[in-house]
């Protein structure tokens with residue numbers, strides 16, 4: 001893994017497109033991803049971003065941004081303290097992992113969270129593939145007293161292992177579900193992102209496990225949510241072919257996806273805590289969007 005420190009002058013990046021309904025900014029404290037050689041790296045859409053990759057092999061490099069806290073404070077003060085305060089609704093991260101294993105020593109995400117306690121955004125949604133976000137539980141609880149906080153952990157499958165033709169998962173589904181339990185028990189909005197949906201061993205049991213572990217769930221399929229028309233980005237990868245070769249053809253279809261959404265809605269007692277694709281990602285704790293509709297999720301979840 002090639003680790004490089006790079007300087008950054010801005011860290012709050014205005015967002016639109018897929019995240020534009022619910023968020024004003026994204027934050028990516030790293031460039032590249034240390035999990036790029038694991039299962040999620042296979043279909044990760046960030047690998048197609050030439051600005052981030054710069055001709056390098058996905059999964060072989062991690063650029064670490066220096067000066068992010070200073071950049072955040074400067075941008076925050078401009079947005080909140082100069083004239084009419086502007087909304088700051090942050091999705092962290094959109095093209096990297098905010099809790100790679102290196103975060104345990106580098107603590108760039110933790111430093112930024114500490115700064116956010118003093119300069120709280122209106123909303124912070126953390127999106128991670130790892131259980132390491134639990135390291136910052138007490139800090140997240142502090143931050144939650146100042147602003148809305150959601151923590152999304154991706155759990156795409158209940159299978160501990162896919163066939164050998166697929167790369168291994170960096171963290172088992174079980175440890176990620178345990179992290180969701182810890183977040184929810186701490187009173188945080190703990191969101192399981194089943195995205196992209198992978199083949200499941202037992203959809204009902206998986207939905208039931210997630211129902212107990214999280215406040216809400218977001219389901220997505222690469223045909224809907226990889227940021228390109230009809231999943232063209234993902235179709236450039238080996239992922240759909242590997243699914244077909246392993247006998248999982250039906251999981252490459254939206255028919256199967258909608259069948260699984262129905263299973264989740266049945267187990268979760270309705271659509272309120274089950275978001276789908278773009279609308280699900282853009283919803284906040286009290287609202288889950290489902291296509292053109294929007295319903296209140298209520299409290300106590």
Ligand code: SF4
Nearest residue numbers: 033040041044096129
């Ligand atoms: S953790 Fe996220 S950014 Fe990293 S390879 Fe996996 S999907 Fe991509």
